[in-house]
Amino acid sequence: MSEIDYAALKKGGFMRQVQKDKFSMRLKVIGGQLQAEQVFRIAEVAKKYGRGYIHLTSRQGVEVPFISVGDIEVVKKELAEAGVKVSVCGPRVRTVTACQGSAVCPSGAVETTALAEELDARYFGKQMPHKFKIGVTGCRNNCLKAEENDLGIKGGIFPEWKAGACTFCGLCVAVCPVGAIALDAVAPNAGAPNVLASDKEKPSLEKSSFEKPSFEKPSSLSFDSGKCVYCGKCVRSCPSSAWQGRGGYLLSFGGMFGNEIKEGLRLIPLVFDREKVLKAADVAVRFYQEHGKAGERFGRTLMRTGADDLKRALEEAIR
Amino acid sequence: MSDQNAGGVDARVDITGVVCPVTFVKTKVALEELEDGQVLELRLSAGEPIQNIPRSLKDEGHKVLSVRLLDDGAYLLTVRKGGLAV
Numbered sequence: 309m310s311e312i313d314y315a316a317l318k319k320g321g322f323m324r325q326v327q328k329d330k331f332s333m334r335l336k337v338i339g340g341q342l343q344a345e346q347v348f349r350i351a352e353v354a355k356k357y358g359r360g361y362i363h364l365t366s367r368q369g370v371e372v373p374f375i376s377v378g379d380i381e382v383v384k385k386e387l388a389e390a391g392v393k394v395s396v397c398g399p400r401v402r403t404v405t406a407c408q409g410s411a412v413c414p415s416g417a418v419e420t421t422a423l424a425e426e427l428d429a430r431y432f433g434k435q436m437p438h439k440f441k442i443g444v445t446g447c448r449n450n451c452l453k454a455e456e457n458d459l460g461i462k463g464g465i466f467p468e469w470k471a472g473a474c475t476f477c478g479l480c481v482a483v484c485p486v487g488a489i490a491l492d493a494v495a496p497n498a499g500a501p502n503v504l505a506s507d508k509e510k511p512s513l514e515k516s517s518f519e520k521p522s523f524e525k526p527s528s529l530s531f532d533s534g535k536c537v538y539c540g541k542c543v544r545s546c547p548s549s550a551w552q553g554r555g556g557y558l559l560s561f562g563g564m565f566g567n568e569i570k571e572g573l574r575l576i577p578l579v580f581d582r583e584k585v586l587k588a589a590d591v592a593v594r595f596y597q598e599h600g601k602a603g604e605r606f607g608r609t610l611m612r613t614g615a616d617d618l619k620r621a622l623e624e625a626i627r
Numbered sequence: 628m629s630d631q632n633a634g635g636v637d638a639r640v641d642i643t644g645v646v647c648p649v650t651f652v653k654t655k656v657a658l659e660e661l662e663d664g665q666v667l668e669l670r671l672s673a674g675e676p677i678q679n680i681p682r683s684l685k686d687e688g689h690k691v692l693s694v695r696l697l698d699d700g701a702y703l704l705t706v707r708k709g710g711l712a713v
């Protein structure tokens with residue numbers, strides 16, 4: 309190989325190094341997960357063709373540095389045998405990152421791993437005006453930093469209160485981090501403790517539970533959905549299961565955290581239906597492909613065009 | 628579950644002086660000392676402890692009976708050990 313096509317190599321996930329003719333090979337990881345067999349093979353390759361170490365990137369990627377130009381094909385082949393693929397760089401849809409989500413993490417509001425795989429299958433490597441990052445995080449704790457992605461997806465819990473089951477213990481008022489819940493004026497817990505009602509059988513949430521509670525204590529609760537940040541703490545804490553939650557996805561658009569820093573825009577409310585999440589993702593990807601200028605990040609495109617058109621298209625898609 | 632402990636508590640623990648994860652540990656230890664059905668009074672700080680301790684109590688099957696915001700901004704909870712078991 310006399311002339312090295314650096315652009316082609318970079319596209320194929322081989323990053324030029326300071327050291328001449330050496331490349332840091334970026335491997336494909338979806339949602340931060342690799343099978344043990346893949347890890348073993350990567351280790352072997354790093355020993356055999358690299359310098360015996362791997363580098364973990366900031367977006368859950370794995371790189372094997374110090375791969376020689378002449379070894380590229382054989383390295384790719386050995387990795388492929390264990391199901392390890394090389395990633396991409398440049399103006400494309402990059403690695404889809406994800407936390408472990410509700411399948412593993414007790415805080416998780418939504419499933420993340422399969423969603424990341426689905427997004428990867430749809431978009432990975434697609435040509436874009438500039439790099440395009442997608443990240444999925446399972447809840448408001450935001451371990452995966454959703455809003456710094458061009459398309460960020462974050463799990464949220466939309467809480468619903470069932471009056472009949474509530475014992476007005478006041479716990480949800482105390483746990484809500486944003487003061488979205490209040491009990492009525494009667495000082496909720498002054499004087500006698502509220503054990504009377506809570507000691508009934510575990511309340512069921514049948515339809516009949518909408519009836520008014522039969523005791524005279526704080527007897528109404530107000531919920532300001534505009535303040536709610538969908539953290540689900542009320543749902544998780546309520547001892548009477550009076551708060552029920554529906555898991556959904558909060559999307560953000562045009563985030564970036566590189567040369568320029570910008571938080572992704574929240575253009576639409578919580579989306580409950582996964583199909584609609586994918587539809588919205590399609591809309592965003594298409595919008596950027598159509599309106600983005602070469603070398604312009606999605607967030608920049610939105611600053612230039614304004615976000616109204618995208619917002620309308622998204623609203624249409626999730627209707 | 629009978630109401631034998633309504634109004635009264637069987638043990639008290641104050642976790643306002645410790646931070647996560649000791650908050651969880653102290654609470655767990657205090658509950659272990661009790662029998663099912665007995666009531667623990669738990670004093671905990673606003674912020675992270677009040678947001679996170681109650682849900683772990685629920686996950687472990689204990690039932691928060693009452694919550695009171697104290698003048699100093701801390702919370703006083705009464706918790707029935709195993710109170711969520713049917």
Ligand code: SF4
Pocket residue numbers: 407408409410413414415416417445446447448449450451452
């Ligand atoms: S973002 Fe939420 S679900 Fe994901 S790892 Fe963090 S706490 Fe768990």
Ligand code: SF4
Pocket residue numbers: 469473474475476477478479480481545546547548549550551
């Ligand atoms: S925590 Fe549950 S039972 Fe207690 S006041 Fe809130 S909704 Fe009612």
Ligand code: SF4
Pocket residue numbers: 465467483484485486487488489535536537538539540541542543
């Ligand atoms: S989901 Fe979180 S923010 Fe919304 S009401 Fe419940 S505790 Fe408050």
